[in-house]
Amino acid sequence: MEKVLLVDDDEMSLMVTEMVLTEMKYEVKSVMSGAECIASLKDDHFDLLLLDVELGDANGIELLKQIRKDPDIKDTKTVFLTVSSHREDMTEAVRLGALDFIRKPALPETLIRSVRDALSAREKETILAVDDEPMNLMATEEIFGIRYHIRTASSGEEALREVEERKPELVLLDLHMPGMDGLEVMARIREIEGCENLPVVFLTADDDADTEAEIFKAGAMDFIRKPFVMQVALQRIRHVLELKHLQDSMQEEVDRKTEAITENNRKIQNLSKQVILALAGTIDAKDPYTKGHSSRVADYALEMAKRMNKSEREQTEIYSIALLHDVGKIGIPLSIINKPGRLTPEEYEEIKSHTLRGYDILKTISELPELSVGARWHHERYDGNGYPDRKAGEDIPEVARIICVADCYDAMSSDRSYRKALPQQMVRSEIENGRGTQFDPDIARIMLKMIDEDTDYKMRGDTDGK
CATH class of the missing domain: 1.10.3210.10 (Hypothetical protein af1432)
Known part of the structure; x- marks a missing residue:
């Protein structure tokens, strides 16, 4: 049975979260302070830490920094619970290796999916980010770099060379670029052997239904609007990669797990x-x-x-x-x-x-x-x-x-x-x-x-x- 350490100073949130996880057959220990969190991690092994961003005696981000400095507990898988979504907090949490953010109050579907994904987290996957703006590429590396290996390309031509040399798990592609635009790049990627179904997610500042329809009609898996919200972008990328992994899995494995x-x-x-x-x-x-x-x-x-x-x-x-x-x-x-x-x-x-x-x-x-x-x-x-x-x-x-x-x-x-x-x-x-x-x-x-x-x-x- 996998063990989860739940740290939250909100009694109702603590009760509901523990009820959901226990019902799903996880062994849960609940504590309400940063001091108890550190003591529990040192006293026992936990497969996952669910940590509230704001505790009465500690800030969750600072607490995770402390955990990462301790050689005995530094590799603890961590998912944050949060009422708000401050970009600075999330950026720092991602740098520290947080696997996900769960917005409170969370329905069981959200909670269970995030816990399952965190517990079964794979080795870092490679994303090719393609954008003609250097600042956008830097932001992409900053936001996604902890969770994924990021390679970059500043033009369509460079992107095609990168894909041919080393196929990534996903391409994050700017829609509007000088020369070869995003739609043409995707069409050319589809012509590369073994890349017929390579997931492509578009980055675009456009906010109209025609653009969305054009993107999906061309075969993109999803799109993210710029300037993007880190939590939303991470979730969308994760969902696309999960879908691709599911599509690649064996049918008999799917049947075996259906019941x-x-x-x-x-x-x-x-x-x-x-x-x-x-x-x-x-x-x-x-x-x-x-x-x-x-x-x-x-x-x-x-x-x-x-x-x-x-x-x-x-x-x-x-x-x-x-x-x-x-x-x-x-x-x-x-x-x-x-x-x-x-x-x-x-x-x-x-x-x-x-x-x-x-x-x-x-x-x-x-x-x-x-x-x-x-x-x-x-x-x-x-x-x-x-x-x-x-x-x-x-x-x-x-x-x-x-x-x-x-x-x-x-x-x-x-x-x-x-x-x-x-x-x-x-x-x-x-x-x-x-x-x-x-x-x-x-x-x-x-x-x-x-x-x-x-x-x-x-x-x-x-x-x-x-």
Whole structure:
């Protein structure tokens, strides 16, 4: 059994991460300080160190420097846990040999994949970076040099010579270069024997759909926009190389592992739901009057999704997105959330900011990108007078339109710090009056039908709050 040392001074994060790793059959030791981390590494062997960037008694980067200087523990494989992504921190961490960065809060899929990849890290692979700007080549060497062997070329012609002499594992190729541009270079690479399927990832400052389509149509594996974010670039390169390794593996090996992978994925999906529920509970706990709000909104959204004939997968996604629609309230002061009277204009603006805060928290969860969509746009109005982006009509993502109706129904049908729950007929009238202005008319119609079927006003469940 592989052993993981988990170092995090956030008790909830520590508990959730340990639960996920233990369920996946890793032996986990959890500590909450830099001093305990060093002592644990010296006392026992660990296959992997999961290290929070910011600890109460130490900075994670400085702690890793200390580890790298100690001959007994200097080779410890390390993955960072981080709430933010400061370029300086990540650059220094990569220099120190950190294998990955996991943005908190992380879903089990992200955590397990990163841990598996770190534990099975291969010998350094070679990347050929091609760019006519010397500063860009220097930045590429600085960012990728710890994890990969970097060779450079400043023109298409030089790149072709490099590929013919020593085939790299991947080519990182600037799209726009004088003389031979990136697309022509890639086409010429494909003509070199043994390089027909050599992975190519483009670097481009272009930000339009036509360029993306042209790149993928030409056969590129991916592209990275300049100026690139280090964490994103590292993840994209890693994913491309992983895909290539998978394509090169033997089919019988894939078949042999299929059953085990399926079972692991099932466990991970179950853990994802548990983590999302735990986060939703943390949000609602900030306000005793909204206890259970996130779960109720998710239940209403799920019922509407069923009535809209969404697939089971879509229903599950909508439920998960609705559970975390208010995650941004984690960053709102309790004094504002629990204020019994009218909010000042400044306080109202602070409350409104939970949509953008939630989006920033959730946008890095790649396994379910629409989590951030629900958080950001569930307060948009169908007539365009909502916030934060004043989107209108079907420009508002459908899941956000669903959550908007569910959220408003729960807000009206439950007790709040400033008023008691509204009578059902008043709730119905507000939904009816908001069709086509505040709410998507078709989705509001579904909620009205649900209300009409709920003759005893029982759909709202236990909304006493306290």
